[in-house]
Amino acid sequence: MINLVQTYFIEVMTIILYCLLIFVPLLLGVVMALYADRKIWAAVQKRRGPNVVGPYGLFQVPADGLKFIFKEIILPDGSDKTVFLIAPIITLALSIAAWAVVPVQAGVVLANINVGILYIFAISSLGVYGILMAGWSSNSKYPFFGALRSAAQMVSYEVSIGFVIITVLLCVGSLNLTEIVMAQKTMWFFIPLFPMFIVFFISALAETNRPPFDLPEAESELVAGYQTEYSGMPFVLFMFGEYINILLMCAMTTILFLGGWLPPIDIYPLNAVPGFVWFLLKVTFVFYLFAMVKAFVPRYRYDQLMRLGWKVFLPLSLFAVVATSSILFFFNLAPGM
């Protein structure tokens, strides 16, 4: 046992260090994303947004966080206490775990595994459990409806996301995220696969329960959906998990379609900029699109949402898989052939 500790102590410590290297910037990113979200939303509606706490209201999000930390955690009577408290932890832990395989620059990634894209897909498909457990354990009508809606929505849109990922994989020939980015050296995939880019973007909105697909927490019908009974720190965990998932979807869009850390054109002043700067810029741009959609698209009705997922996106993406593989096969473009 002592031998084991001696052998693996340094490895475990480096892994913990790497985890912190992911977690701390991610936390900062979430704070900035929350602030940017509110500011953009306000600007579209000609309001000023958060502008009191700190310069330009920059400290509004940390102040809100601090407020939540000191609030009392209310456990509803009749709720399933264990499941109730585990649910937000699962949501946050899963959303952070997915970031382990995201490459921000050539070679800068915690785990460069062969099945990276499948790993992200698997982890994000687990995210539905946090929501289902929260809705069920609250033992209340609104959270339960919110959870059911959310679960059905996430499962539906996962299908089309899966097919879009397959079209990209057909052009790459590998499941490794780094190789997916390197395959876009000549042309970013959003040019040849533009319809799939749109499908992925909209499905990403639905997958993360963002407006216009935020029916699980539609406040006009369901109070706050599955989060209704949560307060204090568990609520913050949900909030953070949600925003980390949104950032993950932005990063996925960047990696799959916008060329990851690659510069737009491979010429001198542009390719001298370190890769992670490009990556951050692209993620920020995609997040800006997310925030703009939130600001000016009205909420969908639930049957419209399901119709879009199953009757429009699923046939479209299924057709795209067949079309892409046929084109790659007949013009001998398929990688590894």
Add this chain to the structure above:
Amino acid sequence: MTAQLLTFYLFSGVILISSLMVISTKNPVHSVLFLILSFLNAAGLFVILHAEFLAMILIIVYVGAVAVLFLFVVMMLDFKTSINKDNILQYIPIGILIGVVFIAELIIVLINTKFDLTNIQVLPNPLSDFTGKSNTEAIGSVLYTDYILYFQLSGVILLVAMIGSIVLTLREREGVKRQVVSEQLQRQGKIDLVDVKPGKGVDI
């Protein structure tokens, strides 16, 4: 004891305990959650075996899709009345019987096959050489090249089962209004935009 062995014991220990909890908890929802936990740890065992593709597919298919539907159904049940755990002891004899039969079969199989991993190449297999291939490629070439017929056949069987269950449960109900999007979009000409003067109202 290596780290690999340690993780193996961790994963399989959690599998054993959570499978035990699946059948012993009073609440069906907790049972499903423990079932999911044991699925997850089984995926962990696959990762230890360097079968990372299988592990991910296990999580995506079983945990991400099948178990969600399972949980859905169980959550809808009114479990407070449907499960009576008082006379659980009456199931013990038949449980023991099934267990004994199962263990006996396992022992017979293990004795007769002379469980030997070094001998596994002797089995009649059309498998090609997989050196230097990732296990995604290996599974793909076996499934879609060597066994394409069986793969297609099982796909067709699943399709037939799916269509069959849809047909069996489909009910045409009278008087149900449905939204037809294409009709709605073609309604131009029937809609007028009217500039209403204040205080005047509009004739319909």
